[in-house]
Amino acid sequence: MMEYFASLDHVLQAFIATLFTWGLTALGAGLVFLTSGVNRKFLDMMLGFAAGVMIAASYFSLLKPAIEMTEAEGGIPWLPAVVGFTAGGLVLFLIDKVLPHLHIGFPQEETEGIRTNWQRSVLLMLAITIHNIPEGLAVGVAFGALAADIPSATFAGAVSLAVGIGLQNFPEGAAVSFPLVREGMSRTRSFFWGQLSGIVEPVAAVCGALLVVVAKPVLPYALSFAAGAMIFVVVEELIPESQLEKNTDLATLATMFGFAFMMMLDLAFA
Numbered sequence: 001m002m003e004y005f006a007s008l009d010h011v012l013q014a015f016i017a018t019l020f021t022w023g024l025t026a027l028g029a030g031l032v033f034l035t036s037g038v039n040r041k042f043l044d045m046m047l048g049f050a051a052g053v054m055i056a057a058s059y060f061s062l063l064k065p066a067i068e069m070t071e072a073e074g075g076i077p078w079l080p081a082v083v084g085f086t087a088g089g090l091v092l093f094l095i096d097k098v099l100p101h102l103h104i105g106f107p108q109e110e111t112e113g114i115r116t117n118w119q120r121s122v123l124l125m126l127a128i129t130i131h132n133i134p135e136g137l138a139v140g141v142a143f144g145a146l147a148a149d150i151p152s153a154t155f156a157g158a159v160s161l162a163v164g165i166g167l168q169n170f171p172e173g174a175a176v177s178f179p180l181v182r183e184g185m186s187r188t189r190s191f192f193w194g195q196l197s198g199i200v201e202p203v204a205a206v207c208g209a210l211l212v213v214v215a216k217p218v219l220p221y222a223l224s225f226a227a228g229a230m231i232f233v234v235v236e237e238l239i240p241e242s243q244l245e246k247n248t249d250l251a252t253l254a255t256m257f258g259f260a261f262m263m264m265l266d267l268a269f270a
Contacts, residue, residue, distance in 0.1 A: 006155050014143035014209035015202055017162035018136050022198040024166040025132075028173025029194025032187045038174050040245050046171030047242035048251035051234045052258020053168040054135075058234075060266040061142060061161040062227035065153055066220040075220075084224025085231075092134065092232040101126040103241060120183065128176050128197035131237060134229030135165045136201030140208025141222045147213045160265040168258065169198060175241075 005013065031038065063081055071077040100113040102123035111123055139162050145153035177194030181187060208226070212219045242251035 002159075010143045010147045010213060011206060011209040013146075013158070014140040014205040017139050017143065017159070018202040018205040021135065021139065021162060021166040021169050021201050022195070025169040025173040025198030025201075026191075026195035028170040028175075029177040029191045031174050032177045032181050032190050032194070037182070038178055041247050041250055043171060043175060044242045044245060044247040044251045045254040046168075047175065047238055048254030049258035049261075050168035050171060051238040051242060052255040052260070053164045053262040054230045054234050054238070054258075055255075056259040056262035056266070057138065057161055057164055058227035058230045060263055061157055061164075062138060062223045062230075065145065065157070066223040066227075069148075069153070069223075070220045080220035081224045084221040085228035087221075088134065088225035088228025088230075089232040090228075091225075092130070092229045092236075095130055095133075096232075096236065099126060099130060101130060103127050103237060106244075122193075124176055124179060125193045125197045127237070128172055129200050131172070131233045132169075132198055132200050133204050134226055134233060135169075136204030137208040137222075138226035138230060139165060139201070140205035140210075141212050141219070141226055143205075144209035144212035145219055145223065148216050148219055157266060160262075160268075164262045164265055169201075173198065 005016070008016070063085065066081050066084065067077050070080050096112060098113055100111060100116040100118055100123060102108060102111045102120060108120055108123075116123075139158070142153070142158040142161050146155060146158065173194045176197050177190040180190035180193055185193075208222060212222050239251075239255070242255070
């Protein structure tokens with residue numbers, strides 16, 4: 001099965017990989033059919049774990065290959081990494097300021113972005129959707145980089161990135177669906193909104209893969225851009241939400257474990 005997957009077009013690989021990550025988002029959202037709620041300490045641990053995975057992926061799967069790529073081609077090693085990383089954070093910052101959304105656990109009056117009368121369910125879903133854009137982009141450029149035939153970009157590394165992001169998507173689906181159930185929404189509709197937050201990942205992945213396949217010179221910038229966008233999400237959203245209920249030690253330890261897990265995954269299969 002893996003050999004067949006490795007033989008596919010790189011854009012198709014990115015699409016299939018993010019169908020997997022979307023599927024795990026849906027699986028997490030589907031927990032609403034099995035239980036009445038998720039323990040808040042467990043949820044904070046999972047959010048912390050997700051933060052650790054994304055931090056490690058940003059360096060080992062994105063920034064490090066971008067730096068090595070530029071160095072191998074005789075360029076200034078830090079330039080694409082710095083420019084792309086900064087641009088990724090700035091673009092997410094602008095989206096965050098414009099697109100209406102509400103972070104999980106916060107009251108509706110703390111809705112961010114342009115003022116709107118949209119329902120809380122839509123605002124919660126959009127918060128996770130913003131989070132998922134850089135994740136899908138990261139998987140897309142990782143698989144798209146394989147077309148450039150550069151040693152630092154490996155199939156195993158791209159697969160490990162998709163697996164790591166997929167695993168941390170599981171609690172995100174639950175983090176959207178369960179609050180909606182508590183607010184009186186039916187379990188079916190809560191599941192629908194929870195899984196819908198992950199649909200942007202295949203779209204972003206295909207766009208990212210197509211970009212680097214047809215324009216190899218932008219690859220280090222694209223990898224770094226995805227890293228910057230992910231770090232913005234971690235610092236602005238995941239870490240604050242994981243510590244909102246004062247489960248600080250548990251969330252912090254989970255973040256460290258998530259980082260170590262993703263580091264192991266990336267290096268073991270590189």
